[in-house]
Amino acid sequence: MLTALLIMAAIALVLGAALGFASIRFKVVGDPLVEKIDAILPQTQCGQCGYPGCKPYAQAIANGEADINQCPPGGEEGIRKLADLLGREFKPLSEEFGVEKPKAVARIDEQTCIGCTLCIQACPVDAIVGAAKQMHTVVEPLCTGCELCVAPCPVDCITMEPVAETVETWKWKYPVIEIRKRA
Amino acid sequence: MTKRLHRFKGGVDLDYHKAESAGVPIRSAPLPPRLIVPLRQNARSVAHGIVTAGEHVLKGQRIGEAEGVLGTAVHAPTSGTVIEVTEHPMAHPSGLDTHCVVIEPDGDERWVALEPLDHRSIDRQSALNRLREAGVVGLGGAAFPSHVKLGSGTGVDTVVINGAECEPWITCDDRLMRERADQILAGAAILSDLIGAKRVLVGIEDNKPEAIAAMRAAAAAQAAPIEIVAIPTVYPAGGEKQLIRVLTGIEIPHGRLGTDFGVQCFNVGTAAAVHRAFALGEPLVSRIVTLAGNVERPGNYEVLIGTPVASLLELAEPRADTDRYILGGPMMGFALPDLSVPVIKGTNCVLSASPTLFPRSKPPLPCIRCGECARACPAELQPFELYWFAHSRNFGKAQEYHLFDCIECGCCSYVCPSHIPLVDYYRYAKSEIWARERETRAADGARERFEFRNFRQEREKAEKAAKLAAKAAETKAKLAQTETAPAPAPTEAAPQSEDDAKRALIAAALERAKQQKAAAKPKNTEDLSAATLAEIAEIEARRKALGLSEGDAGDVRPALPTLPGPTTAATPPAPPGGDPEPLAREDRP
Numbered sequence: 225m226l227t228a229l230l231i232m233a234a235i236a237l238v239l240g241a242a243l244g245f246a247s248i249r250f251k252v253v254g255d256p257l258v259e260k261i262d263a264i265l266p267q268t269q270c271g272q273c274g275y276p277g278c279k280p281y282a283q284a285i286a287n288g289e290a291d292i293n294q295c296p297p298g299g300e301e302g303i304r305k306l307a308d309l310l311g312r313e314f315k316p317l318s319e320e321f322g323v324e325k326p327k328a329v330a331r332i333d334e335q336t337c338i339g340c341t342l343c344i345q346a347c348p349v350d351a352i353v354g355a356a357k358q359m360h361t362v363v364e365p366l367c368t369g370c371e372l373c374v375a376p377c378p379v380d381c382i383t384m385e386p387v388a389e390t391v392e393t394w395k396w397k398y399p400v401i402e403i404r405k406r407a
Numbered sequence: 408m409t410k411r412l413h414r415f416k417g418g419v420d421l422d423y424h425k426a427e428s429a430g431v432p433i434r435s436a437p438l439p440p441r442l443i444v445p446l447r448q449n450a451r452s453v454a455h456g457i458v459t460a461g462e463h464v465l466k467g468q469r470i471g472e473a474e475g476v477l478g479t480a481v482h483a484p485t486s487g488t489v490i491e492v493t494e495h496p497m498a499h500p501s502g503l504d505t506h507c508v509v510i511e512p513d514g515d516e517r518w519v520a521l522e523p524l525d526h527r528s529i530d531r532q533s534a535l536n537r538l539r540e541a542g543v544v545g546l547g548g549a550a551f552p553s554h555v556k557l558g559s560g561t562g563v564d565t566v567v568i569n570g571a572e573c574e575p576w577i578t579c580d581d582r583l584m585r586e587r588a589d590q591i592l593a594g595a596a597i598l599s600d601l602i603g604a605k606r607v608l609v610g611i612e613d614n615k616p617e618a619i620a621a622m623r624a625a626a627a628a629q630a631a632p633i634e635i636v637a638i639p640t641v642y643p644a645g646g647e648k649q650l651i652r653v654l655t656g657i658e659i660p661h662g663r664l665g666t667d668f669g670v671q672c673f674n675v676g677t678a679a680a681v682h683r684a685f686a687l688g689e690p691l692v693s694r695i696v697t698l699a700g701n702v703e704r705p706g707n708y709e710v711l712i713g714t715p716v717a718s719l720l721e722l723a724e725p726r727a728d729t730d731r732y733i734l735g736g737p738m739m740g741f742a743l744p745d746l747s748v749p750v751i752k753g754t755n756c757v758l759s760a761s762p763t764l765f766p767r768s769k770p771p772l773p774c775i776r777c778g779e780c781a782r783a784c785p786a787e788l789q790p791f792e793l794y795w796f797a798h799s800r801n802f803g804k805a806q807e808y809h810l811f812d813c814i815e816c817g818c819c820s821y822v823c824p825s826h827i828p829l830v831d832y833y834r835y836a837k838s839e840i841w842a843r844e845r846e847t848r849a850a851d852g853a854r855e856r857f858e859f860r861n862f863r864q865e866r867e868k869a870e871k872a873a874k875l876a877a878k879a880a881e882t883k884a885k886l887a888q889t890e891t892a893p894a895p896a897p898t899e900a901a902p903q904s905e906d907d908a909k910r911a912l913i914a915a916a917l918e919r920a921k922q923q924k925a926a927a928k929p930k931n932t933e934d935l936s937a938a939t940l941a942e943i944a945e946i947e948a949r950r951k952a953l954g955l956s957e958g959d960a961g962d963v964r965p966a967l968p969t970l971p972g973p974t975t976a977a978t979p980p981a982p983p984g985g986d987p988e989p990l991a992r993e994d995r996p
């Protein structure tokens with residue numbers, strides 16, 4: 225009886241030690257769920273979701289504080305992916321946070337720009353180059369279209385221009401024949 | 408030739424319609440009034456334009472510099488004047504605009520000075536560079552730069568020259584082999600030298616006996632080990648992997664390339680262009696285009712790059728019931744969105760289509776899972792599964808089923824009893840997947856820059872705080888030194904915390920201001936004239952009469968005596984135009 229107890233206690237100790245060691249040795253750094261959610265978010269960093277960037281929103285979703293339908297730039301597609309990842313029901317984008325728009329990039333009217341640097345400070349992804357009292361310009365491939373630079377400009381010289389399709393970015397359309405069939 | 412041939416799985420038998428256009432020798436297409444040369448020759452790369460409107464160019468003069476890994480140079484197809492560099496629709500299913508150089512020919516066809524070069528006299532890299540500078544790309548349709556193909560992979564021992572030309576109606580390679588077999592073989596020898604291959608295999612479908620005979624005759628005259636192989640006519644025997652399979656028996660698995668197995672494949676037209684680039688020094692400025700289908704005069708033409716399709720069609724005289732034009736063959740080509748688009752290096756055929764000759768596909772029915780498509784697929788895929796995933800936009804799954812191994816040959820759509828436009832779904836799925844990859848890359852970049860920006864802002868904040876702290880410490884040390892000075896305020900409360908230091912600083916500043924003010928005297932009260940003195944006296948008298956004393960002159964601000972702090976209370980009445988508060992503020996560090 226006693227030996228049995230002792231043996232069991234010994235096994236428990238050994239296993240406990242092994243588990244404890246494993247939990248320290250193989251500790252998962254960071255929250256993998258937040259990373260996964262963040263990977264789906266469009267990284268526009270526009271704050272329309274009500275959080276100061278995509279990562280905080282990802283954190284909020286992971287903590288169950290925010291819903292999955294608050295990111296307008298991600299659109300339906302993004303919500304669908306989030307729903308898939310989190311095993312939740314798809315729901316349409318909440319109007320409260322904005323509407324899905326075609327992708328646009330900021331353009332600075334270089335004649336009007338007074339070089340105040342306010343837009344540089346507003347841009348979350350460093351897509352604007354310029355210096356005080358010098359003309360500023362948007363590096364188009366880097367612009368995420370978050371519109372955060374538009375409001376701060378004191379002379380209203382920043383406009384959002386829709387991105388034109390090029391031969392490189394053109395996509396084959398979903399076969400239209402489907403529509404004909406169902407009509 | 409008793410070469411043992413292999414077979415690829417799948418494929419279909421088609422009505423080839425080769426005789427219509429194959430009978431007539433290659434003719435030169437007349438100079439069109441305008442040549443529109445796109446600086447972009449495929450979807451992946453654009454040359455950098457180096458000419459401006461008004462400039463005169465010679466035939467073969469470079470007008471676009473090669474840019475990027477996949478870039479090749481672009482040349483003027485004839486001599487003439489550059490009218491403009493503008494946006495013009497391109498021969499692409501999208502019909503979207505791209506940068507084009509518009510040239511008005513002067514009719515002289517004057518070449519630039521050409522420099523023939525022996526590829527054996529220079530090293531491999533310079534030879535590849537010459538191909539890049541001569542703008543040589545694959546003429547089979549994909550327009551992939553030849554120098555990149557030659558540069559990829561080592562240990563290639565077999566060069567396969569593709570003369571299969573398996574698409575119906577197209578005969579440009581057939582005519583080329585009949586008429587310019589020696590050029591093709593010379594080019595093949597150069598390609599084989601450059602890649603270090605030991606043997607050259609030329610695969611030609613056996614429905615082109617004249618081409619095979621011409622090539623064999625030319626090969627017999629050559630010393631190089633070139634083997635001409637007649638292969639069975641099965642669509643798509645001209646697919647790269649299929650041709651390699653037939654000729655060598657090598658089965659290239661998913662995600663691998665021919666070079667991994669020591670085989671590289673080039674089109675016959677490409678071989679001829681390589682020969683011309685070295686032996687004649689000619690850049691690639693023209694190609695052979697088949698005009699066929701619903702036309703009166705089908706045939707093959709040597710066409711300058713940049714010739715508008717519309718002016719080319721005049722030569723073939725399309726019949727009245729033509730309802731659309733197809734660029735490429737009926738299996739893999741696409742309907743032209745616009746007839747003003749120019750011929751580019753990958754344009755092998757312009758087909759006129761009529762409802763009787765090329766009936767529009769019937770409305771699709773649901774997939775019945777008959778498996779016909781899987782039996783026909785030369786890439787050994789499961790087209791109905793791919794269709795199902797592409798249809799439901801399940802792209803991850805489509806990729807798992809090797810969507811990107813699909814060569815878009817169209818066999819599956821051709822055999823499908825339900826008339827499902829399967830290839831359209833695959834093209835759609837592929838471009839969606841590419842777009843997503845682009846988006847992911849952009850998002851990753853944005854995330855990185857956002858994180859770096861946050862890091863930088865933090866760092867700047869820390870740096871600023873450190874600088875301020877250093878400065879505060881400095882002033883504190885100075886203050887400690889001047890403790891014996893007659894400033895009463897700082898001595899009262901010796902600064903202990905950072906706040907105290909600040910307060911001490913302010914107090915010291917106020918003290919300084921006070922002293923300055925005390926030292927300052929009204930400057931306009933000396934050496935006054937008698938008249939002015941009298942005036943002042945008069946004013947003073949009036950003020951007295953009104954009951955105002957000199958001390959509280961204009962002192963309607965009751966705030967002054969109640970200002971906080973012991974120092975301000977002791978401030979003497981301010982001289983006109985100044986009060987102690989703003990001065991102190993100005994002095995504050």
Ligand code: SF4
Binds near residue numbers: 272276279295
């Ligand atoms: S709305 Fe979307 S893109 Fe904008 S910050 Fe929030 S998660 Fe990022």
Ligand code: SF4
Binds near residue numbers: 329346347351
């Ligand atoms: S340039 Fe303007 S719109 Fe573009 S990313 Fe920066 S702040 Fe956003």
Ligand code: SF4
Binds near residue numbers: 776779823825
């Ligand atoms: S051939 Fe057509 S109907 Fe038959 S399995 Fe393939 S897609 Fe379905």
Ligand code: SF4
Binds near residue numbers: 784818829
């Ligand atoms: S188009 Fe693609 S899926 Fe269809 S038969 Fe050809 S390779 Fe196979």
